[in-house]
Amino acid sequence: MADLQTLDIPEDGKLSHNILHFARALRKAGLPVGPGRVIDAIRAVEAAGFSQRADFYHTLAACFLSRPEHRQVYDQVFRLYWRDPRFLEHMMSLMLPSLRGVAEERTAKAAEKRAAEALLDGVERDLPEPRDAPADEVEIDASQTHSGRERLKTLDFEQMSTAEIAQAKRMLARLSLPVKPLVSRRTRADRHGRMPDWRATMRNALRRGGELREVALKNRRSRWPNLVVLCDISGSMSQYSRMVLHFLHAVANEKGAGWAKVHAFTFGTRLTNITRHLATRDVDAALAAAGAEAQDWAGGTRIASALHAFNRDWSRRVLGQGAVVLLITDGLDRDEVDTLSQEMQRLHLSARRLIWINPLLRWDGFTPKARGIRAMLPHVDCFRAGHSIRSLEDLARAITDVGDAGERDRIMLQVRHS
Secondary structure, X not given: OOOOOOOOOOOOOOHHHHHHHHHHHHHHOOOOXXXXXXXXXXXXXXXXXXXXXXXXXXXXXXXXXXXXXXXXXXXXXXXXXXXXXXXXXXXXXXXXXXXXOOOOOOOOOOOHHHHHHHHOOOOOOOOOOOOOOOOOOOOOOOOXXXXXXXXHHHOOHHHOOHHHHHHHHHHHHOOOOOOOOEEEEEEEEOOOOOEEOHHHHHHHHHHOOOOOOOOOEEEEEEEOOOEEEEEEOOHHHHHHHHHHHHHHHHHHHOOOOOOOOEEEEEEOOOEEEOHHHHOOOOHHHHHHHHHHHOOOOOOOOOHHHHHHHHHHHOHHHHOOOOOEEEEEOOOOOOOOHHHHHHHHHXXXXXXXXXXXXXXXXXXXXXXXXXXXXXXXXXXXXXXXOOOOHHHHHOHHHHHHOOOOOEOHHHHHHHHXXX
């Protein structure tokens, strides 16, 4: 076995401190990096050593990365921190207000802004003092404001910067999810109804000695359905689930939206009922309480086990009277496929309409290669993407239109031909 090159770390060296600060930047950028991984990274570098930048990159990646979707953020933070001066200068310019035409424009790639904000967090970025010159009248053109909002509506939640996420949360707080009332089998007396009420007619006739003067009418009652949300909070869904829960808080607290009650459950490795937390008017307090109760946030995924717990403990309580179910997950499951298919079938039969929101559907070349997705897809009524504000706005059409199947039929064709 070849001897590995050791890294001679001086006692007063700064490499361990730099790795620690690099780990803090990754955590601020959204990666689940804890103290244990920092210790492992320092020991790995000390044991493996490095002679090239690529060796150091892969050593730290092996310690800090646990999911493929985190690779993009890791790459940007690594490039900024260990260090590309020109790239860092460009990213610092993204954090400063600038006049159009002064600097070269370039659209930031996914995770670039998050990486810059994580590294520049707490750094004062003062604006230059104006020169002594006569005050000129500045005209502000707000014609692009609407187009900026439209761009933000279509932007992927994963690609948003901290400022864009804050603005997106404000936009989500104003969204609504209206629903049409359901026609019940029960009836009520109605003078303008379309159905004869023979019982009331005979009762009125008995009061008049058997004389039948008019036929009483009735109409069917209408009632509002329940909305039941099952939201995946595993590591691969962490950023999307936070935005979806902001949206659900607005739906749950909007008066006159039509829903009888909004029930919300989170799941990763276990099922957690957060319905009572969504009733809190302050969204930050509500989500903080929900996050404190859901101990499996940003962990693994066991969809079949979570659905089994829901079907066993909560299905009869919350799925009565024509409830609509929103299942928000990427479908990447660790449980047995047969069990997942059975639990999905039971959930589908218990709900009036089952809508699956999957952020992975945002990719044009999405194919159902995961076994979990193949097992779940036949048992849903509608299959839609849920990666942006626009996709959440389209939920209203999917709920009101019974014939709306989203991308289900197209993806099912791929499953049959694969």
